[in-house]
Amino acid sequence: xxxxxxxxxxxxxxxxxxxxxxxxxxxxxxxxxxxxxxxxxxxxxxxxxxxxxxxxxxxxxxxxxxxxxxxxxxxxxxxxxxxxxxxxxxxxxxxxxxxxxxxxxxxxxxxxxxxxxxxxxxx
Numbered sequence: 352x353x354x355x356x357x358x359x360x361x362x363x364x365x366x367x368x369x370x371x372x373x374x375x376x377x378x379x380x381x382x383x384x385x386x387x388x389x390x391x392x393x394x395x396x397x398x399x400x401x402x403x404x405x406x407x408x409x410x411x412x413x414x415x416x417x418x419x420x421x422x423x424x425x426x427x428x429x430x431x432x433x434x435x436x437x438x439x440x441x442x443x444x445x446x447x448x449x450x451x452x453x454x455x456x457x458x459x460x461x462x463x464x465x466x467x468x469x470x471x472x473x474x
Contacts, residue, residue: 353377353463355447360468363437367472371432373447373465378428381405385423385430386450386458389443389470400432401450401458410456415441437472444469 359371373385386401400421401410409421420433430447444467451461 353449355449355463355465357445357447357465357468360445360470362471362473365438365472365474367437368433368435369437369470371434371445371447371468371470373430373432375428375430375447375449378449381425383449384453384458385421386448386460387421387430387432387445388448388460389441389445390467391443394443396446398458398460399445401453402430403453408453410453410458434470437470439472439474442470442472 354376355373357373363369381404384403387399388396389399390396398412399415400419402421402423406423418436423430446467447465448460449463451459
């Protein structure tokens with residue numbers, strides 16, 4: 352059974368940085384593309400970033416491009432999201448996902464989600 356556990360969220364001032372981590376178990380990490388999604392109060396869950404199983408390809412939502420960086424360490428079954436230059440509009444619960452597919456740059460999530468980690472950016 353696939354299990355995902357996020358950590359690293361918190362409260363930060365605008366312009367600050369955070370690094371989120373997602374540890375997976377029950378899967379061979381390199382076999383899965385992984386992604387980060389986020390959900391703000393009253394809004395749908397949106398794509399943030401994804402990375403191929405090998406780590407050779409990365410994809411980002413336009414809203415986070417050049418500020419966020421996704422990476423992975425398959426030896427540790429861990430995916431990271433480095434978030435720099437944070438803005439109040441980045442406030443959300445961030446979820447890790449073992450994505451179903453990445454086709455033509457579009458990331459489709461699977462049903463495998465972590466519990467989420469709260470990121471709050473104050474102005």
